[in-house]
Amino acid sequence: MRKPLPPRQDALWWWRHPAYRRYMLREATALPLFLYALCLLYGVRELGRGETAFQAWLAFMESPPLIALQAVALLAVLWHAWTWFQLVPKILVIPTRHGTLPGHWLRLAHVVPAALCWLLLPLLAWWALGQFAGGGA
Amino acid sequence: MTRSLPRRSQEPVAWSLFGAGGMLLAFLGPALVLITLLVLPALLADDVAAGHAAVLAALRHPLGALLAFAGLSLTFFHTLHRLCHGLHDLHVPLSARLVGWVGYGTATLLSLLAGVWLLGL
Amino acid sequence: MSGSLKVRVQRYRPEEDDAPWWQSFEVPWSEDTSVLDALNHIKDVEDGSLSYRWSCRMAICGSCGVMVNDEPRLGCKTFLRHYADADEIVLRPLENLAVERDLVSDIDPMLAHIETVQPWLQREQAEAPEAGETLQTPVQMARYESFSHCINCGLCYAACPQFGRNPDFLGPAALTLAQRYNLDSRDEGREARMPFLNGEDGVWACTFVGYCSDVCPKDVDPAAAINQGKVASNVNYAVNLFRLLRGGDDA
Numbered sequence: 001m002r003k004p005l006p007p008r009q010d011a012l013w014w015w016r017h018p019a020y021r022r023y024m025l026r027e028a029t030a031l032p033l034f035l036y037a038l039c040l041l042y043g044v045r046e047l048g049r050g051e052t053a054f055q056a057w058l059a060f061m062e063s064p065p066l067i068a069l070q071a072v073a074l075l076a077v078l079w080h081a082w083t084w085f086q087l088v089p090k091i092l093v094i095p096t097r098h099g100t101l102p103g104h105w106l107r108l109a110h111v112v113p114a115a116l117c118w119l120l121l122p123l124l125a126w127w128a129l130g131q132f133a134g135g136g137a
Numbered sequence: 138m139t140r141s142l143p144r145r146s147q148e149p150v151a152w153s154l155f156g157a158g159g160m161l162l163a164f165l166g167p168a169l170v171l172i173t174l175l176v177l178p179a180l181l182a183d184d185v186a187a188g189h190a191a192v193l194a195a196l197r198h199p200l201g202a203l204l205a206f207a208g209l210s211l212t213f214f215h216t217l218h219r220l221c222h223g224l225h226d227l228h229v230p231l232s233a234r235l236v237g238w239v240g241y242g243t244a245t246l247l248s249l250l251a252g253v254w255l256l257g258l
Numbered sequence: 259m260s261g262s263l264k265v266r267v268q269r270y271r272p273e274e275d276d277a278p279w280w281q282s283f284e285v286p287w288s289e290d291t292s293v294l295d296a297l298n299h300i301k302d303v304e305d306g307s308l309s310y311r312w313s314c315r316m317a318i319c320g321s322c323g324v325m326v327n328d329e330p331r332l333g334c335k336t337f338l339r340h341y342a343d344a345d346e347i348v349l350r351p352l353e354n355l356a357v358e359r360d361l362v363s364d365i366d367p368m369l370a371h372i373e374t375v376q377p378w379l380q381r382e383q384a385e386a387p388e389a390g391e392t393l394q395t396p397v398q399m400a401r402y403e404s405f406s407h408c409i410n411c412g413l414c415y416a417a418c419p420q421f422g423r424n425p426d427f428l429g430p431a432a433l434t435l436a437q438r439y440n441l442d443s444r445d446e447g448r449e450a451r452m453p454f455l456n457g458e459d460g461v462w463a464c465t466f467v468g469y470c471s472d473v474c475p476k477d478v479d480p481a482a483a484i485n486q487g488k489v490a491s492n493v494n495y496a497v498n499l500f501r502l503l504r505g506g507d508d509a
């Protein structure tokens with residue numbers, strides 16, 4: 001006589017194992033990043049509305065809740081980038097004469113330029129805006 | 138063995154946009170957040186007029202506008218793709234089709250807004 | 259290295275039980291005692307009514323998959339010495355599959371999914387043996403070789419929350435085998451397999467949780483295979499779109 005117990009996944013499955021919790025944390029990075037992108041979109045609109053509106057947007061971005069959101073977004077985007085580059089070699093297969101390019105090379109080829117971007121772009125923005133602000137004063 | 142062929146999924150469109158957004162965010166996201174968190178407030182506090190002109194000039198340049206549009210639009214598609222799948226993962230009792238329409242519809246709408254506002258600068 | 263360990267086993271006897279229940283045993287172990295050895299000890303010495311699957315004892319038949327402390331593992335490839343510091347080890351049947359009896363899962367859904375993707379070498383025209391072997395270079399073989407190590411043990415299905423969420427999802431092993439044959443230079447069955455990869459329950463139901471690759475006892479890396487399958491399905495989608503735009507048939 002067959003009387004199998006059917007499998008049933010409950011809504012909290014993702015809490016039950018560290019691998020699932022890491023996965024959910026990776027997917028959850030989307031929430032602060034979505035809100036952050038909304039703030040930037042709002043900034044584009046205010047930029048077009050003139051200096052006063054732009055100043056109000058800057059003040060809005062410096063209010064404590066928005067500072068907190070940006071701090072969370074920074075952590076989220078770093079976790080996103082880390083997990084993203086871990087997965088790249090699994091998807092990207094580059095054939096060579098003797099097989100395929102090893103995964104750790106591929107990962108390095110992403111992480112090194114990305115880290116340079118993270119460091120150099122803010123410095124570049126600092127320098128460029130400083131030129132403008134200095135020139136205006 | 139005869140088996141009816143399944144209907145083709147439209148996910149490749151969503152996945153391509155998700156992937157492009159994810160790659161862009163991984164490379165540029167941390168720098169962007171650092172800029173709005175640290176660079177803008179520090180530099181624009183005393184001379185908003187010059188700052189406004191500078192950011193405006195950057196986003197009026199075709200290359201700047203294109204990058205800003207791609208950055209915003211692909212980020213919306215990337216994040217909403219993950220949030221839609223997240224609702225399914227969390228057993229939220231909504232049909233996948235409805236979630237898809239609302240999610241990717243929102244991303245499309247926000248992208249349009251970004252395009253209109255960037256062109257209007 | 260030796261000692262004894264409490265082994266807690268989930269029991270379910272369909273003739274008598276309406277719900278699963280737990281039974282504990284004290285099992286002596288030495289350095290080479292596997293979980294499968296522990297189960298055999300329990301059945302031989304403690305309780306002959308315990309049911310579980312096993313055959314080869316050397317991680318190639320793929321029969322003895324169970325949940326060991328909530329992780330999908332092969333009983334024969336998991337040793338009690340690794341749990342010497344734990345209070346107990348807890349054995350359950352594989353997650354996401356129906357339980358037939360005690361530690362025996364119903365793996366039919368997985369086998370049906372594997373069959374769906376037609377994981378065998380297909381040639382458009384049958385060749386006579388006299389025509390000789392179909393040759394392949396080492397580089398051509400390296401493209402799919404690691405994906406061919408699958409032993410159909412089902413640990414990846416127990417690890418996959420998307421299969422748990424949607425049992426129609428073809429799942430890690432089936433999609434890996436599809437990719438294994440699609441990558442084989444001797445195979446001509448890609449066109450027959452792609453519709454199943456392209457469907458809602460094919461590669462697109464995967465969200466790259468990646469745990470399937472962590473638990474695979476043969477290091478097959480199903481997550482990599484499925485996501486390379488997504489790239490292939492993406493290309494297939496674009497080609498089809500192009501064909502539609504030129505007034506061709508939907509495929």
